[in-house]
Amino acid sequence: MTPLPDFAPATPATPSSAEIRRWRRYLADERSEAAVYRDLAARRAGEEREILLGLAEAEARHEDHWRTLLGPHVGHPRRGSLRSRFLGFMARHFGSVFVLALMQRAEARSPYEADVHATDAMAADEQIHEEVVRALATRGRNRMAGSFRAAVFGANDGLVSNLALVMGISASGVASPVVLLTGISGLLAGALSMGAGEYVSVRSQRELLEASTPNAEARQKVPMLDTEANELALFYRARGLDPEEAETKAARVLRAPHTEPTGPVPVVGADEHEAVGTGLGAAAASFCFFASGAVLPILPYLFGLEGTTAVIVAAVIVGLALLSTGAIVALLSGGSPARMALRQLTIGYGAAAATYALGLLFGTTVA
Structure with a gap:
């Protein structure tokens, strides 16, 4: 100081x-x-x-x-x-x-x-x-655990997407039970889509890493290698060592194949932390995070509210939630909580307003 x-x-x-x-x-x-x-x-x-x-x-x-x-x-x-x-x-x-x-x-x-x-x-x-x-x-x-970040962003996705869906359907003039059914369908469809996407992403990542990991059985063949040709040096060069380091390490391994480990040598640039966790765990977490946000816009309809009242209450509930998630994201990223909260609110309400306008347009056309 x-x-x-x-x-x-x-x-x-x-x-x-x-x-x-x-x-x-x-x-x-x-x-x-x-x-x-x-x-x-x-x-x-x-x-x-x-x-x-x-x-x-x-x-x-x-x-x-x-x-x-x-x-x-x-x-x-x-x-x-x-x-x-x-x-x-x-x-x-x-x-x-x-x-x-x-x-x-x-x-x-x-x-x-x-x-x-x-x-x-x-x-x-x-x-x-x-x-x-x-x-x-x-x-x-x-x-901080990656699951916490995923919770914030997943919940925010559920908030915005389902609010926009509910607002658009409500503006078309359909009955409140139809709006509720649509909201529940949007919650399930979005959460299942998020969960499936996360499962495929994590599983694919793990499979790619497994494909990049050296085969442990290859070590048993090291004593049989031709010491003059020194094929082992090619292995180390392929794993990221420069030619001189590869030759030195390969020679040391060939001199004492049973005492010197042959691998795994990290792949240069590999970033394994992204593959932590299981596909099912990531899918379940993603499903729950999205659903926790997507349920808020349909709460007024679950409690029996209808028409404009239900739309206003849903918008207020989601608005408060968007302000909260925006502030949390700002704190995680070091930004201004007030500015980020207002940005989240503007984006969410902007999407909802656009679908509401489309609902009014198509509802009028259908009528």
Whole structure:
């Protein structure tokens, strides 16, 4: 961390009321952010714990700066902003990657760059803090199970596709039971399609990897190879070693075929982590994720609502769900939760509006 310099900007002899309020707010926010880092550190161990405690110490130095400027005007400790208090609650009770993602955005919004009473070192600290928290958040994102990401995206697909289907059919003027039946059909068709596609994808990937894995029985033939021709070197070259490394390794194996392993040598560029899991497991997860989203647009019809009321209630339920999934995707990707949530809502409502308009058009034509 960059230490604060031994000097501070010139302090007004009599700070204005606005300056005192601003400095007190800065002081309260620094205290809250330091507490968030300490709470996160309490839920971690090793290097990550040390890094988070180091960030808390840096925020404490910033506290000292504002306390010194305030002098006799420091007053009673103030509560931090609502955002800081929310982050503190999340850190104490969850301590997840989502808190780090939000702290990353908080550090990026530091006002110190434009405040003449903050030192250059403090502004630089905040920028470095953003990068430190970004790196910690990236670690957390990388550790997250792929099934969680699949849950978010699968549920979002179900939300948008079935809302659009229900809106389009409802606009055509058919009876509510027909809309409900259509929605259930869309849920099953979409979920089964997603599950089948995931099964085929995972199974195909596993089969490709199996086809690329060296045959264990070939090792038994190594002692029978012609040591002059050294065919084994071709095997290692085909698996990605350069000619010199291949010759060296093959010669070593031929000298002691029963003690030196012949493989498997990784294929250069192979990425096996994509094939983790079974086809049936991936299919079941994909089916459930899609269905969990697709069931929301038909809830009003399941509870007996009809006509415009059912359409409005379905749109509101799905809208709230789209805002939630958008915010979660943003936190996973490091983007703005508000912007991503609104984008998800716009896309979902745009698709629904298009099918609703088509339903009105075809319904009028049929009538």
